[in-house]
Amino acid sequence: MNRINNFGALANPTSRMKFNYKFIAFAFLLISGSQTVFAQSKEITLQDAILGRFTKFGEDRLRGLQWVGGSTNYSYVDGKNLMVASVINTKASVLVTIDDVQAATGAKFRSWPQLTWVDADHFRFSAEGKLFLFDVKAKSAKTLNSFPADAENVDIEYTDSKAAYTKGDNLFVSINGAEVQVTNDTQWGIKNGKSTHREEFGISKGTFWSPNGSLLAFYREDATMVTDYPLVNTDVRPAKLENIKYPMAGMKSHEVTVGVYNPATKKTVFLQTGEPKEQYLTNIHWGNDDKSIYIAVVNREQNELKYNQYDAATGQFVKTLFTETHPKYVHPEHEAINLKNSFLWQSETKGYNQFYQYDFNGKLIKHINTGKIIVRKYLGVDATETKLFFTGNHADSIDMQVYVVDLKKKPGKLGVYAASRLTNESGYHDQASLSADAKYILDPFSSPAVPQKVNLLSVDGKTSVALLNSKNPIADYKFGSNTLVQLKANDGTLLHGRMIKPFDFDPSKKYPVVVYVYNGPNVQMVTNTWTTGASYWMYYLANKGYIVFTVDGRGSKNRGQAFEQATFRHLGQEEMKDQLVGVNYLKSLPFVNADKMAVHGWSYGGFMTTSLMTQYPDVFKVGVAGGPVIDWSYYEIMYTERYMDTPQANPEGFAQASLLDKAKNLKGNLMLIHGTIDPVVVWQHSQDFIKKCVESGVEVDYFVYPGHEHNVGGKDRVHLYNKVIEYIDQKLKASDNSSAKAN
Numbered sequence: 001m002n003r004i005n006n007f008g009a010l011a012n013p014t015s016r017m018k019f020n021y022k023f024i025a026f027a028f029l030l031i032s033g034s035q036t037v038f039a040q041s042k043e044i045t046l047q048d049a050i051l052g053r054f055t056k057f058g059e060d061r062l063r064g065l066q067w068v069g070g071s072t073n074y075s076y077v078d079g080k081n082l083m084v085a086s087v088i089n090t091k092a093s094v095l096v097t098i099d100d101v102q103a104a105t106g107a108k109f110r111s112w113p114q115l116t117w118v119d120a121d122h123f124r125f126s127a128e129g130k131l132f133l134f135d136v137k138a139k140s141a142k143t144l145n146s147f148p149a150d151a152e153n154v155d156i157e158y159t160d161s162k163a164a165y166t167k168g169d170n171l172f173v174s175i176n177g178a179e180v181q182v183t184n185d186t187q188w189g190i191k192n193g194k195s196t197h198r199e200e201f202g203i204s205k206g207t208f209w210s211p212n213g214s215l216l217a218f219y220r221e222d223a224t225m226v227t228d229y230p231l232v233n234t235d236v237r238p239a240k241l242e243n244i245k246y247p248m249a250g251m252k253s254h255e256v257t258v259g260v261y262n263p264a265t266k267k268t269v270f271l272q273t274g275e276p277k278e279q280y281l282t283n284i285h286w287g288n289d290d291k292s293i294y295i296a297v298v299n300r301e302q303n304e305l306k307y308n309q310y311d312a313a314t315g316q317f318v319k320t321l322f323t324e325t326h327p328k329y330v331h332p333e334h335e336a337i338n339l340k341n342s343f344l345w346q347s348e349t350k351g352y353n354q355f356y357q358y359d360f361n362g363k364l365i366k367h368i369n370t371g372k373i374i375v376r377k378y379l380g381v382d383a384t385e386t387k388l389f390f391t392g393n394h395a396d397s398i399d400m401q402v403y404v405v406d407l408k409k410k411p412g413k414l415g416v417y418a419a420s421r422l423t424n425e426s427g428y429h430d431q432a433s434l435s436a437d438a439k440y441i442l443d444p445f446s447s448p449a450v451p452q453k454v455n456l457l458s459v460d461g462k463t464s465v466a467l468l469n470s471k472n473p474i475a476d477y478k479f480g481s482n483t484l485v486q487l488k489a490n491d492g493t494l495l496h497g498r499m500i501k502p503f504d505f506d507p508s509k510k511y512p513v514v515v516y517v518y519n520g521p522n523v524q525m526v527t528n529t530w531t532t533g534a535s536y537w538m539y540y541l542a543n544k545g546y547i548v549f550t551v552d553g554r555g556s557k558n559r560g561q562a563f564e565q566a567t568f569r570h571l572g573q574e575e576m577k578d579q580l581v582g583v584n585y586l587k588s589l590p591f592v593n594a595d596k597m598a599v600h601g602w603s604y605g606g607f608m609t610t611s612l613m614t615q616y617p618d619v620f621k622v623g624v625a626g627g628p629v630i631d632w633s634y635y636e637i638m639y640t641e642r643y644m645d646t647p648q649a650n651p652e653g654f655a656q657a658s659l660l661d662k663a664k665n666l667k668g669n670l671m672l673i674h675g676t677i678d679p680v681v682v683w684q685h686s687q688d689f690i691k692k693c694v695e696s697g698v699e700v701d702y703f704v705y706p707g708h709e710h711n712v713g714g715k716d717r718v719h720l721y722n723k724v725i726e727y728i729d730q731k732l733k734a735s736d737n738s739s740a741k742a743n
Contacts (some may be wrong), residue, residue, distance in 0.1 A: 001540075002432075007352055008217060012568075015132065015577050016558070022185060022497040022610065027077035030413065031049070033478075034231075037101075037155075038128040040474075040476060040477055040478050041476065041478070042116065042319055042473065042476050042477045042478065043477070043478055043543075044438065044477055044478060044479065044536070044539060044540045045539060046540050046718055046721060046725070047691075047718050048536075048719060049535075049536040049537045049539065049540040050535075050537055050717050050718050051715065051717075051718065052536075053535075053536050056473075056559075057473045057474055057477075057536060058473055059446070059452035059470040059473055059530065060451070060452055060470035060473075061444070061452055061468070061470070062076040062078075062117065062444065062467065062468050062491055063076060063077045063078075063112075063240040064076050064077040064114070065431075065433075065437050065442055065444060065454065065473060066115075066117065066433065066442075067086065067117070067433060067436060067442065067663070069117045069118060069119040069120045069436075070119065070120075070121055070436040070471070071086075071119075071120045071436070072086055072088075072436075072437065072439070072440060073087075073120060074086070074087075074442055074456075075085045075086065075095065075117070076092070076196075077111075077112045078092075078517050078708065080097050080098045080099065081095075081096075081097050082094070082095045082096050082097070082100075082112065082115075082301075083095065085399070085467075087435070087440050087456060087458075087463070088676055089636065090253075090456060090465050090467060092506070095136055096134075096136055097138060098111075098112055100139050101125075101134060101141070103139075103686070104134065104139055104140050105127070105130075105132050105134070105141045105143075107127040107128045107130065108128070109127050109128075109134070109394075110521035111231070113125040113126065113127050116158065118158075118712070120134055120135050120136065123134060123136070124144070124156075124158065124161075126156065127156070128149075129146055129147050129148060129149050129151065130143050130145070130146045130147075131143070131144045131145040131147075131156060131161055131163065132144065132326065132520075133161075135378045135540075137437050141293060143177075144161035145161045145162065145163050145174055145175070145177060146174065147163045147165055147174045148165075148167065148173075148179070149180070150167060151163075151165035151166070151167060151172070152165060152166050152167065153166045153193060153194060153205065153206060153207070155205065155207040156214075157209040157210065157213040158213075158288075159212060160213045162174065162175050162209070162216075162263065162357050164182075164193065164207040164209070164216055164218070165193075166192070166193045166194055166206075169185060169190060169192060169399070170182070170183045170184060170185060170192055170193070171192040171193030171206075171207070171218055172185045172260075173216065173261065173263055173453070175263060179493075180263070180266060182259075182261050182268065183217070183220070183259075185220075185267075187224060188224075189222065189223040189224035189226065189245055190220070190221065190222050190223070190224060191220075191221050191223075191449060192206070192218060192220050192221075192259075192388045193207050193218045193219065194206040194219065194221070195205045195219070196219045196221045196254075196256050196281075196637050197256065197280050197281075197282070198457075198636055198638050198639070199644075200280075200638040200639060201280060201282035201283065201296075201298070201332055201417060201638075202282070202283065202332070202333035202334055202335075202620050203282060203331060204733050205553060206218055206219040206510050207219075208284050208285075208286065209340040210219070210286045210293075210295075210312070211286055211287075211288060211289070211290060211651075212289070212290045214263070214264065214290045215260055215261065215262055215263075215290050215312055216260070216261045216263070216285055216568055217258055217259070217260050217286070217293055217312075218258070218259050218260075218261065218485065219256060219257075219258060219259045219281070219284075220258070220259055220270075220384040221254055221255075221256050222254060222255045222256070222257075223245035223247070223254035223255075224248070224253070225247070226245040226247045226252055226253065227245075227247070227248070227251060227255050227607065228243040228244070228245065228253065229243065229244050229245070229246035230242075230680060231243070231244055231676075231677045231679065231683075232676070232677070233677065233707075234676065234706055235504070235706075235707055236375075242677075244442055244594060244679050246465065246608040246679070246682065247634060247635065247636055247637045247638075248633065248634055248635065248636065248640075249292070249632060249633050249634075249635060249636070249637055249641055249644065249646055249647055250633065250637075250641075250646040250647040250648050251616070251637070251679045252278075253278045253300065253637050254282050255278065256279075256280070256293065257270050257271070257273060257281075258270065258271045258273065258281055258284065258293075259271075260293065260312050260315065260713075261289040261608045261707070263513055264412050265385055266519070269312075269313070269314060271293065271295070271310045271315045271317075272310070272315050272316055272317050273295065273297060273308075273310075273317075273613045274317065276299075278300045279297055279298065279299055279300060280297070280298040280300070280302070280638070281295050281297060281331050282295070282296045282297075282298055283295065283333075283335040283671050284338070285333065285335040285336045285338075285343075286312075286338075287309075287360065287422065288338050288340075290312060291311070291312055291313065291314045292309050292310065292311065292312060292318065292360075293309075293310050294307060294308065294310070294321070294336060295308050295310065296308075298332065300637075300641065301331055301641070301645070302329045302330060302641060303325060303326055303327065303328065303330060303332045304324070304325045304330065304641045305321065305323065305324040305325075306320045306322075307321045307323070307324075307345070307362070307551065308320050308321070308559045309321060309360075315669055320362070321324070321358060321360075321361070321362030322358065322362050322364070324347060324349050325545075326349055328565050328568045329565070329642045329643070330344075330349065331584070331642070331664040332347070333346075334346040337378055338358075338387075339381065339385050340385060341359065342357055342359045342360065342365055343356060343357070343358055344356070344357055344368075344378070344388075345357075346375060346378075348369070348561045349561075349562070350369075350560050351373035351560055351562065352370075352371075352372060352374045352375075352395060352560045352561065353374050353375045353376075354367065354368060354369060354370055354375055355367075355368040355370075355375060355378075355390075356368065359730035360570065367385060367415070368388065368405060368407070368408070368417055369411060369414075369415050369416050369417060370392070370403070370405065370416065370417055370419045371394045371405060371414075371419075372394055372396070373393070373394055373419045374392050374393055374394070374395055374396075374558060374559075374560065374597045375390050375391075375392050376390070376392050376393060376400055376430070376558070377390060377392075377430070377432075378390050378393040379391065379432060379434040380404070380434040380438055381435075381438065381440075382438035383437075383438065385407075386406065386407045386408045386409070387404055387406055387438065387459075388404065388405045388407060388420075389402065389403070389404050389434050389438065389441075389459075389647065390403055390404075390405075391430060391432055391688060392419070393401070393558060395560045395563075396494050396495050396559075397429055397528070397529075398439065398484075398524070398526055398527050398528045398558075398564065399426060399427060399429075399447075399526075400427075400428045400430050400527075401419055401421050401423045401429055401526035402421070402422045402423045402429050402432045402441060402443065402457075403419040403420060403421075403422065404420050404422055404459065404542055405417045405418070405419050405420070405648055406418075406420070407414075409439055412582070422441060422447070422457060422459060422461075423441075423443060423455075423457070423721060424464070425445070425450075425453075425455075426444045426447050426528065427446055427447030427450060427453075427528055427529070428445055428446055428447065428527055428528050428529040429443055429444075429445040429709050430445070431443075431444040431445070432444070433444075433558065437461070438459065439726070440456065440457065440459065440463070441455075441456075441457045441458075441459065441468075442455075442456060442460055443452065443455040443457055444454070444468075446529045446530040447528055447529065447530065448482065448484065448528065448529070448530065448532055449452070450469075450470075450530065451471070451472055451473060452468065453466060453468060453469050453470065454467040454468040455464070455467065456511050456547060457502070461615050464684070472507075474597050475686050478503035478504075478543060479539050480500055480501045480502050480503040480504075480505060480539060480543060481500070482494065482498060482499070482500050482502050482527040482531060482532055482534060483499045483500075483501070483628060484497070484498055484526070484528075484532060485497045485498065485551075485585070487551065487581050487582060487585055488581070489553070489554060489581055490577055490581065492505075492564065492567075495548065495551055495552065495553060495554075495578055495581065495582075496526045496552050497549070497550060497551035497552070497585075498526050498532045498533075498534060498549070498550050498584055499547060499549050500534060500538050500539060500542045500547070500548040500549075501542060501547060502542045502543050502546070502547075503542070503543050503545075503678065504543075505591075506591075507590070507591050508591075509591060510547070510591060510592065510593040511545060511546060511547045511591055511592060511593060512546055512547070512593050512596035512597065512598070512732055513546065513547045513548075513549055513581065513586055513592055513596070513597045513598070514541060514546050514547070514548050514549070514594070514598045514599070514600060514603070514704065514728060515539065515549050515550070515582065515583070515586075515597065515599045515620075516548060516549070516550045516551055516599075516600055516601060517550065517579060517599055517600070517601040517604040517605045517608045517609060517612075518550075518552075518556070518601055518602075518603070518604055519552065519555055519556055519575040519578070519579065519604065519605070519608055519610070520555065520556065520575075520603070520604030520605070520607075520608075521555055521556070521557065521564055521567070521604075522557050522564075522685075523556060523557055523604070523641055524552055524556055524557040525550050525552050525556070525659055525718060526550060526551070526552050533611045534548075534550070537721045537725075540725075541725055544725065544729070547586070547591075547592060549582060549586060549648060551578065551579065551581070551582040553574065553575045553577075553578025553579055553581075554566040554574045554575065554576050554578055555567035556566060559642070562735040564628060566691045567643065568643060568644075569644055569645060569650050569653045570653050570656055571607075571632065571653075571657050572607065572608065572611050572656075572657050573657075574737050575579055575608060576611060576612060576615065576616065578610065580616065580619070581610060583597065583619060583714070595618050595621070595691070596621060596682060596732050597618045597619065597621060597622075598620055598621065598622035598623065598624070598731075598732060599612055599622075599623045599624075600614065600623065600624040600728070601624075601625065601626070601722060601741075602625075602626035602627055602628075603626070603627050603629075603680070603681060604629065604713070605625075605626070605679075606625035606626045606627050606628025606672075606673075607628045607629040607630070607659075608620075608628070609623045609624065609625040609626075609628065609694060610623065610625045610628050610630065610659050610670065610672070610689065611659060611662075613625075613666055614662040614663060614665045614666050615662060615665065615724065617665050617666060617667035617668060620668055621668045621669065621729040621731065621732060622669045622670075622727070622728050622732055623668060623669070623670045623671070624670075624671050624673065624724045624728065625670065625671070625673070625702065626672075626673040626712075626720075626724075627673070627674055627675065627678060627680070627686075627710050627711075628659075628672060628674075628681065628685060628686060628689075629679045629681050629685055630659045630660060630685040630688055630689045631646075631654070631657075631659065631660055632644050632654055632656055632658070633647045633656050633658070633686065634682065634684060634685055635681065639662065642714065644657070658691050659689060659690070661690035663693045663696055663698055663700075664692070664696035664698060665687055666693065666700065668731075669731040669734075670701065671689065671700075671701035671702065671703060671714075671727050672686045672688045672689065672701070672702050672703075673686075673698065673702075673703045673704070673705070673720070673723070673724075674687075674705070675705045675706050675708030675709050675711075675712060676705065676708065677706075677707060677708065677709055678705050678706065678709050678711060679710070679711045680709070680710040681710060683704075686702070688710040690702055701727070703723060
């Protein structure tokens with residue numbers, strides 16, 4: 001999973017439920033406007049659909065597109081060339097070639113490494129364990145630092161070109177090529193400088209350089225007190241036990257502290273984050289100087305957040321700037337953003353993720369209330385810090401646009417600031433970037449009708465130049481139509497879904513359906529993008545004669561706090577209701593064969609698949625559940641306890657969501673799939689379900705991928721989806737034969 005959720009059981013049979021749905025469909029063919037359906041003649045293969053997504057079927061892009069230093073020039077990579085253009089002259093020219101860079105550095109690489117511009121004439125990049133500074137005018141380079149080839153989690157500090165990295169579970173720093181070992185923990189279960197809390201709360205790394213580069217904050221996770229969980233490596237003879245630390249819901253969790261290392265003194269102090277030790281230290285952020293460090297400290301119950309300031313030199317607690325509480329849960333995922341004399345904080349505690357401006361004493365300057373516009377990504381502010389730029393979406397929409405708020409203007413009714421939309425075209429503008437002078441926007445985006453487009457926009461609206469219009473990468477292939485639909489949940493909540501039809505769709509025929517499901521927290525499946533977020537294997541499946549359908553029910557992401565928290569303490573219940581809204585919509589369509597419906601999902605979607613198959617056993621004839629959560633008491637603490645509380649505090653909710661006692665209800669054909677060394681949803685989940693099926697005399701199918709973790713990747717993914725599709729094919733055809741015999 002990204003992280004997973006469970007489905008509980010609903011007592012009401014489908015026939016008794018009332019479905020109030022009203023849908024609006026937006027249909028489009030995935031072909032360019034100049035082409036006809038008949039031009040699409042090439043068949044899609046499953047291998048190409050999975051392995052060729054970004055090669056054979058990849059959209060044209062301006063790769064590595066970024067602003068150059070503090071200028072209004074921008075650069076991107078075109079093959080071997082680094083191209084540059086400006087807002088004045090958008091005709092790009094070759095700045096340097098990859099051969100120039102390799103000749104100057106002696107480094108060898110097949111494609112351009114990631115570049116960071118220092119100014120208009122210099123950029124940095126790392127390759128082969130070295131950090132280089134390249135002079136584009138002189139076409140020369142110098143080595144700024146180096147680090148070992150086996151270094152992991154490399155974090156470059158660009159003021160003095162220091163590098164922090166890990167080897168094993170310890171933290172190291174390199175300065176001018178000289179390595180210093182910062183930590184020396186040898187006990188298994190302790191790790192330093194790595195992401196922690198199982199990468200919840202937006203945590204993606206374990207080291208944090210101060211603004212001036214004089215100090216390094218880092219996570220130290222002590223999991224020695226956490227129960228060992230056995231994974232077995234069968235790639236060796238004999239098989240080898242490889243334990244991991246896996247804190248299950250309601251059990252002992254790990255303890256995390258934050259160290260601050262001073263490279264000048266080679267000393268480390270630890271922040272006095274206090275008791276209880278089982279708490280979450282999230283969203284680490286430095287102040288504008290190198291003196292203060294701020295942490296959002298979340299209690300284990302995850303219903304209270306304290307934004308604390310600490311003295312970086314001594315580690316002492318200074319003060320709590322503000323506190324957030326919520327009767328269900330708080331969910332911080334973004335570190336603060338420093339302004340000159342204040343900072344911006346993102347929070348959804350008042351319904352939608354929005355900005356809050358505080359001074360460094362913790363006084364709230366203003367809540368930048370943008371109504372139902374949900375903040376998705378901070379882009380920047382102008383020089384006066386009165387215009388705030390961000391990407392966001394309206395709570396009822398599935399697109400993403402670029403907005404600006406003028407903080408000089410007073411808010412309107414109900415204290416809402418007017419968010420002016422700067423992007424004019426429908427779609428998903430998730431990669432926008434703001435120029436240093438806050439006057440221009442580079443805007444790569446896609447939509448269901450646009451594979452990829454890049455616009456250069458001026459904030460004042462006077463400039464709009466298309467830098468790229470991608471050709472349709474699938475114009476020559478048989479891809480069916482992809483339709484966006486809007487439905488209504490039983491309580492009137494708007495739901496978004498999509499439907500993929502076969503290339504040779506015939507409205508006079510009846511088609512079987514495969515519902516692809518996830519519907520878990522922090523994930524959105526249906527977006528206003530090219531293919532609407534659908535994977536290309538779904539088009540391959542549709543061409544085999546299926547309708548492929550997905551709906552994002554309540555509990556999923558980017559619709560506001562109430563939408564996601566609707567599933568609190570009873571995962572699976574509201575989600576199943578919303579999936580059945582989708583099912584009943586499908587049944588209303590004249591071209592759908594309501595007697596031949598299958599459901600498939602992975603991770604939380606595997607949980608949903610198994611839940612639907614066991615709690616609405618007459619709806620789906622076939623299900624394929626990958627990496628499914630079967631009982632939430634066996635899933636990890638951070639995710640589970642946010643959405644379910646502990647098994648001790650919520651026994652009814654855990655019992656309702658557990659599928660172990662519901663295996664006996666299974667009627668249709670269900671196959672479970674699991675990776676044998678899955679460290680996210682451990683293998684025990686599906687094994688326990690199989691055991692319950694055996695005890696109940698219920699037939700069930702099972703397939704494992706030896707040596708695979710939570711997701712089956714690479715070429716083995718082709719095998720996986722061939723297995724999924726063949727199973728659905730065989731079992732739905734078998735249901736036809738059994739019906740014929742019965743008649």
